[in-house]
Amino acid sequence: MSSRRLFFNEAIARALAEEMEREDKLVVLGQDVGAYGGAYKEFAGLYERFGAQRVRDTPVAEAATIGIALGAAAAGLRTLVSITYMDFLILGLEPLVNYAAKARYKTGGAVRVPAVVKTTAGAKGQGVAHAQCIESWLMGVPGLKVVAPSNPADAYGLLKTSLREEGPVVFVDHKRLFSTAGEVPETNEVSMPLGKAAIVRPGTDVTLAAHSYAVRIAVEAAERLEPAGVSCEVIDLRTLAPLDVESIGESVARTRALVTLEEGQPACGVGSEVAFRVRERLDVGIRVARVAARPAPVSSNAVLEAEVLPDAARVVETTLTLLEGR
Amino acid sequence: MPDRPDPVDLLRSMLLIRKFEEALAFQPDRGFQLLSSGEEAVAVGVCAALDDRDQLLSSGRSIGPALARGIEPHLVMAELLGKISGPNRGKGGRGHLASPDDGFFGAHAVVGGNLSIAAGVSLAAQLEGRGAVVACIFGDGACGAGALHETLNIAALWKLPLIFVCDNNGFSISTPVARGVAAERLSDLAIPFGIPRRTVDGMDVFAVYEAAREFADVARRGDGPGFLECRSERFASHSTSTRETRSNEELAAARERCPILHLGARLEADGTLDAAGRSALEKDVEELVSRAIRFSGEAPRPSPDDALSDVV
Amino acid sequence: MIFTLVVPGPIEDVEEIRVLEWHGEPGRRFAPGDVVVELETHKAIVEIRAAQAGILRRILHPEGSWQRLGEPLAILSDAESEPLPATPELGGKEWAVEFQIT
Numbered sequence: 001m002s003s004r005r006l007f008f009n010e011a012i013a014r015a016l017a018e019e020m021e022r023e024d025k026l027v028v029l030g031q032d033v034g035a036y037g038g039a040y041k042e043f044a045g046l047y048e049r050f051g052a053q054r055v056r057d058t059p060v061a062e063a064a065t066i067g068i069a070l071g072a073a074a075a076g077l078r079t080l081v082s083i084t085y086m087d088f089l090i091l092g093l094e095p096l097v098n099y100a101a102k103a104r105y106k107t108g109g110a111v112r113v114p115a116v117v118k119t120t121a122g123a124k125g126q127g128v129a130h131a132q133c134i135e136s137w138l139m140g141v142p143g144l145k146v147v148a149p150s151n152p153a154d155a156y157g158l159l160k161t162s163l164r165e166e167g168p169v170v171f172v173d174h175k176r177l178f179s180t181a182g183e184v185p186e187t188n189e190v191s192m193p194l195g196k197a198a199i200v201r202p203g204t205d206v207t208l209a210a211h212s213y214a215v216r217i218a219v220e221a222a223e224r225l226e227p228a229g230v231s232c233e234v235i236d237l238r239t240l241a242p243l244d245v246e247s248i249g250e251s252v253a254r255t256r257a258l259v260t261l262e263e264g265q266p267a268c269g270v271g272s273e274v275a276f277r278v279r280e281r282l283d284v285g286i287r288v289a290r291v292a293a294r295p296a297p298v299s300s301n302a303v304l305e306a307e308v309l310p311d312a313a314r315v316v317e318t319t320l321t322l323l324e325g326r
Numbered sequence: 327m328p329d330r331p332d333p334v335d336l337l338r339s340m341l342l343i344r345k346f347e348e349a350l351a352f353q354p355d356r357g358f359q360l361l362s363s364g365e366e367a368v369a370v371g372v373c374a375a376l377d378d379r380d381q382l383l384s385s386g387r388s389i390g391p392a393l394a395r396g397i398e399p400h401l402v403m404a405e406l407l408g409k410i411s412g413p414n415r416g417k418g419g420r421g422h423l424a425s426p427d428d429g430f431f432g433a434h435a436v437v438g439g440n441l442s443i444a445a446g447v448s449l450a451a452q453l454e455g456r457g458a459v460v461a462c463i464f465g466d467g468a469c470g471a472g473a474l475h476e477t478l479n480i481a482a483l484w485k486l487p488l489i490f491v492c493d494n495n496g497f498s499i500s501t502p503v504a505r506g507v508a509a510e511r512l513s514d515l516a517i518p519f520g521i522p523r524r525t526v527d528g529m530d531v532f533a534v535y536e537a538a539r540e541f542a543d544v545a546r547r548g549d550g551p552g553f554l555e556c557r558s559e560r561f562a563s564h565s566t567s568t569r570e571t572r573s574n575e576e577l578a579a580a581r582e583r584c585p586i587l588h589l590g591a592r593l594e595a596d597g598t599l600d601a602a603g604r605s606a607l608e609k610d611v612e613e614l615v616s617r618a619i620r621f622s623g624e625a626p627r628p629s630p631d632d633a634l635s636d637v638v
Numbered sequence: 639m640i641f642t643l644v645v646p647g648p649i650e651d652v653e654e655i656r657v658l659e660w661h662g663e664p665g666r667r668f669a670p671g672d673v674v675v676e677l678e679t680h681k682a683i684v685e686i687r688a689a690q691a692g693i694l695r696r697i698l699h700p701e702g703s704w705q706r707l708g709e710p711l712a713i714l715s716d717a718e719s720e721p722l723p724a725t726p727e728l729g730g731k732e733w734a735v736e737f738q739i740t
Binding site for chain 3: 009124180
């Protein structure tokens, strides 16, 4: 299959352009998504191509914007609503959690909400309320799907799939990913199902499970551990809900050791859910450790930010400690 | 849609809500309900201004709006009593009753939570371009919520075909509106957004209808939203399990304003509906209600397995 | 003398760029201040200007191709007749440039 190298934000814009071309009812809403092209240019070109009716700038009103996007989807459109920073998604959790996630259930199937809430997580010097990774909050909401790609090809593939789902999907990208580049298949087909993890680096001694930007950290840690004789299998979760416990479990059944890595908080985090679900699944003894943000807000102060965020060095150290006396 | 609704139809619709709720109150397993008794004219007057293309959304006080919009009473009763024959297979109940095919897009039992959803439904209607409008009934309590102000702003900016209907029954559970919202007249909240507004007697079904009709016509023409405040009375406490905070005298005064009483007297006085006609009407309505009770009594409850269906 | 034009940096957030447009074919003589090439990041254009004179001898990365920061883009020389090294990537000292991000 032929492919083309794209920046991460270009992969998002391309997926949206293709889906908007295919589906007249798809409407994009959010702050600065119009002529400005999105805070990270991830909507570049859409306004010029599809016009102001379908690419709608919204006021600074996350709660109503999300509600409007979800209500419009419930009433027959398909919508993607952009919430610039995931911290502000908190303002719109009411319509997302209380209405959209439950709409199908509470109406006995009479109402579906085919909408994508796209939002950007991650710390990058902007401070405590522009930095959070709260995707684990959403994993426990019945009716929500949560997607968090780590590279342009997955962003493209998973966004296209998300835009064709019949229920609400939260699509989480990351500030540090937009400038990364990668090969994206030229095909216009949708072939990347939600709920499938990917082995991005095979290994035999320990499974490193991560999602979004943290996958890059996991790969870096795996490269550093190789000379020390530790072979790491890196798994990119890609979708957090539903979680591909089968693939992670299959890997951990071989390595017998699991290190989870995430940029969010450790308590009730993605890693604790992954580890518990893997333990429930396997009847063999496994070693488990987790790496996450330290339990503090993420400051805009570079020294403090670096201290709180997980990095490859902490993954290396945690992995070596876990495997001690193997 | 006829230019002016038949007053007897409006009376029938209000009577249906009243008698339906009286019968519901007698059901031993009725559970937690928010009743519309006293506030019938709001739902009925608004629905008289809507046509088949349109959608109505309500707060959790949904029984009046759902019946006024024309969902079959036996189906509403089944839903309220948790039977799988309800439009939502008994999963939504009163708080989340929905039947979009009947033009009742649904209740959402979070105060103010239905507003932005309704604006979204009206955006879909606007883009569809068939001239449909959306009405959203919410309580006075929602007027203190940010959701209203955010939604008013966007509805005005985008000229959404949306009628904001504030059913101001005077109380958020125990808090009088004067202590819950700083604005003296709730429709004044529309002023800064340039949205046309009216405050009407919510106990007068024609006053409600006429104002709602005016806003529906404006919205249908593409001229944007309207804000209709209906001053009503709730005849019971907030819910079937909430303590009443008003005195007997206050309640009696509220009941004096009964919309059914007033319309009935007027129709009798002007010769539209004589005593025989009235009793035939009551009998029709009682039969509908009896059928609803019978139907829902016989309808099955969901199986425990249904707890895990229609989730994702 | 032989020089190498490399992708300048650091550019905040950027690891990799795409070549947008070369301003001239091999053989063109650049004076200080001339725009040599425009590069694309994920959200900006980086305009590379000559900070010394030189003749463009060989383009290593045509328009639309990708390169990482610090890696070579082209070979230049002072004189037209200077022989190019067999492996151009290894050739010469870094050519002085200025860049502006817009």
